[in-house]
Amino acid sequence: MIVPKCRLCGTDLTQTFVDLGMSPPCESYLEADRLDRGETFYPLHVRICSSCLLVQLPAYLSGEDIFSHYAYFSSYSDSWVAHAKRYVDGAVERLGLTEDSFVVEVASNDGYLLQHVRDRGIRCLGIEPAANIADVARAKGIDTVCEFLGQATGTAVAAQYGQADLVAANNVFAHVPSIVDFARGLRALLKDDGTVTIEIPHLLRLIEDRLYDTIYHEHYSYLSLLTTQRVLAEAGLTVVDVDELPTHGGSLRTWSMPTATATEPTERVAKVLADERAAGLDTVEGHAGFADVVSAARDDLVEFLIAARREGRTVAGYGAPGKGNTLLNHAGVREDLLSYTVDRSTFKQGMFLPGTHIPIHAPEKLAETKPDYILILPWNLREEISAQLEYARDWGAQLVVPLPQLEVF
């Protein structure tokens, strides 16, 4: 076996963080005519670097494979657009941005965030690798460069458009295989006294809340503040402040500046680092034990499904999110244990989950078949979905969430 190397420091990755076996890409939903054909599975074997502690999935799939024709439009989510507006309002005030300022967003998607910058009369530019999505942003009047960011792209864009007062990289940093080159690209885009903000799902929350279904091939790095600091330092950037956010099960937003002009880090930086140390994230040994937690959660789910079948009770799913595919593939669940799932997205209805081949129906299927249990796959939305499924109580259905621990309610 060829031992993969750490994408931050180059050390051989010999330590496992958690190995979820093999899985197809979690967004590769199948049409019926694909079911009797081959399907490519890739490892979901997450390593931890024994030298720099970066928790990472080797790039089994390249960023080009995944993100060149991405199908996710950020503006489809009202709550995400509102999150972006709050960010822009806060950043403009905090950094004192004016009509003379310049803002660049990396992975700017369809302009869901930059539209709020433009509405304030501030010049802005998006960088978005998916051509179909960049076109949507341009149609809204958001100037957008269609590129993957690295040091060379960042330098070229800055030469053409000027360096930015603010560079935003929200929920992209964990999704780039060449994370150091990407960080250098951020630095190249930035004025010497500028600020770059990065939003990342927080590894501490993943571990403590057992969010192992957020492990999938597009998600290359699982970052703490400690390892984020180390990556940014390679690019000459210093973290000066951090916000803890509820998004994606618990995220960090770091505020960084070029090291030469960086202000003193706030107490919030010290607080998050102390939390991480208390959880053991400053040592390799402190990351041990997660694999056992994941196995136990998988056992609980499989045990529940098998017991239900033996009792002659039926189980259907609710939702067909990417994270559900990590969960079901890892647990080896097939149609005999979970007869179908439903999703409100008409794009997914009539298709099948990758790997497990569980059919996806419209939500009306639940009332037609009246299952005894409904397993909520996007369990992070438990409150919202339970309210939507109140009608299933009429036939005595019980709801089930698989995580953070299996619960029937």
Ligand SMILES: [Zn+2]
């Ligand atoms: Zn390393």
